[in-house]
Amino acid sequence: MTGGEWRDKGDFTLCANSLMYRKIIHFDLDAFFCAVEELRDPALRGKPFAVGGRPEERGVVASCSYPARQRGVHSAMPMSQAVRLCPQLLIVPARHSAYRATSEKVMACLRALTPLVEQLSIDEAFLDVTALAATGETLAHTLQATINGELQLPCSLGVASNKLVAKIANTAGKAAAADGRPPNRVTVVPDGDEASFLAPLPADALWGVGPKTAAKLADLGIHTIGELARWPEGDLSRRFGKNGADLAQHARGLDHRPVVTDRESKSISAEITFVRDVDDGAELRRTIQSQAEEVSRSLRAKELFGATVKLKLRWSDFTTLTRQTTLTQATDDAAEIYRAAERLFTASWAGQPVRLIGVGVSGLVTAARQLGLWEQPNEKEERLQQTLRGLQARFGATIIKRGARGGTQPSPPRRPARPAPKGESPQK
Numbered sequence: 240m241t242g243g244e245w246r247d248k249g250d251f252t253l254c255a256n257s258l259m260y261r262k263i264i265h266f267d268l269d270a271f272f273c274a275v276e277e278l279r280d281p282a283l284r285g286k287p288f289a290v291g292g293r294p295e296e297r298g299v300v301a302s303c304s305y306p307a308r309q310r311g312v313h314s315a316m317p318m319s320q321a322v323r324l325c326p327q328l329l330i331v332p333a334r335h336s337a338y339r340a341t342s343e344k345v346m347a348c349l350r351a352l353t354p355l356v357e358q359l360s361i362d363e364a365f366l367d368v369t370a371l372a373a374t375g376e377t378l379a380h381t382l383q384a385t386i387n388g389e390l391q392l393p394c395s396l397g398v399a400s401n402k403l404v405a406k407i408a409n410t411a412g413k414a415a416a417a418d419g420r421p422p423n424r425v426t427v428v429p430d431g432d433e434a435s436f437l438a439p440l441p442a443d444a445l446w447g448v449g450p451k452t453a454a455k456l457a458d459l460g461i462h463t464i465g466e467l468a469r470w471p472e473g474d475l476s477r478r479f480g481k482n483g484a485d486l487a488q489h490a491r492g493l494d495h496r497p498v499v500t501d502r503e504s505k506s507i508s509a510e511i512t513f514v515r516d517v518d519d520g521a522e523l524r525r526t527i528q529s530q531a532e533e534v535s536r537s538l539r540a541k542e543l544f545g546a547t548v549k550l551k552l553r554w555s556d557f558t559t560l561t562r563q564t565t566l567t568q569a570t571d572d573a574a575e576i577y578r579a580a581e582r583l584f585t586a587s588w589a590g591q592p593v594r595l596i597g598v599g600v601s602g603l604v605t606a607a608r609q610l611g612l613w614e615q616p617n618e619k620e621e622r623l624q625q626t627l628r629g630l631q632a633r634f635g636a637t638i639i640k641r642g643a644r645g646g647t648q649p650s651p652p653r654r655p656a657r658p659a660p661k662g663e664s665p666q667k
């Protein structure tokens with residue numbers, strides 16, 4: 240370092256004359272379910288079709304082919320509406336096990352390139368390829384060629400110095416290819432061009448800008464990301480709190496979030512779409528209760544505990560709301576998950592009809608690690624024995640017996656003490 244200064248910006252470190260950027264790839268399969276169906280039945284190629292449920296059963300479009308998109312069909316749209324827009328639309332029932340199996344092969348290809356893979360959904364992931372020698376662009380093309388060649392699946396990739404810009408680059412690249420075929424694009428934002436790339440895009444292209452925030456920004460005369468970047472950061476923080484500070488950073492193309500691998504980002508959840516929208520609070524709470532129990536059963540079957548409880552709500556107009564709260568202690572307890580989810584529900588629901596409701600738990604740790612996090616099993620065991628001895632001394636030896644899982648081996652405690660939820664962080 241000669242006469243230079245270190246400026247750690249998170250995304251890159253500026254040292255003397257050398258600039259070190261991170262290299263992040265956002266990977267996304269193009270119309271994934273449809274691509275799998277086209278492999279099964281090549282006659283579907285080039286035709287408008289959608290994977291999803293029948294319109295008469297309140298089916299929803301899970302994925303639609305690019306020719307269908309050209310006619311205005313998009314995913315999450317009710318199938319009845321899709322058929323009105325595109326009467327010749329073919330409806331293909333979903334085969335989720337086939338999609339999962341194919342997704343595993345795709346993710347294995349990504350992990351063959353780097354272990355730093357953050358899977359976002361069945362067909363989408365971030366990769367941190369900073370440590371690899373080749374440029375991000377070269378790596379993206381190599382990866383695309385592998386997925387195209389070995390799995391015959393079209394995919395698009397965004398390359399940039401951080402997650403935010405890589406993802407937006409990919410979305411923008413895909414949108415630019417609206418010719419009725421899978422985009423199969425690679426879109427690169429060169430290091431240093433993050434802010435100028437974002438500037439002309441609408442403000443709601445940023446994470447954390449939902450319809451409400453977009454409307455508030457529009458009231459201030461802010462429509463594009465560039466206009467947002469020019470707005471004083473202090474004022475955004477005053478108006479939007481923590482989200483305002485994030486907005487100011489993101490609008491300048493800065494995003495410090497690391498790629499979070501595997502289990503840390505995984506969640507276990509249960510959700511249901513009602514046959515008819517439900518506006519009965521008691522019924523909705525009963526549903527949350529049974530979902531909390533389902534999630535708790537899955538956690539226990541996998542010997543996992545989760546620290547973050549999420550609630551997902553979708554209204555009749557398809558707007559979806561996700562709220563989450565982080566517990567002071569990870570749990571697998573149904574009652575605890577229910578209490579946290581119910582609080583989020585009470586805070587979010589104003590009596591409107593609900594189309595979909597879901598409860599999930601993330602921030603997963605293994606049971607063994609969880610024990611280590613709160614206390615040593617031996618300490619707990621010792622305390623319990625002490626208590627028992629105390630009770631027996633006072634009331635006689637038969638007054639109480641351990642509710643043991645059989646045998647004489649002391650079993651480790653199954654559940655941590657009940658924590659109180661702390662801090663709720665709304666998510667877009």
Ligand SMILES: [Mg+2]
Pocket residue numbers: 267268269270271362363
């Ligand atoms: Mg996709």
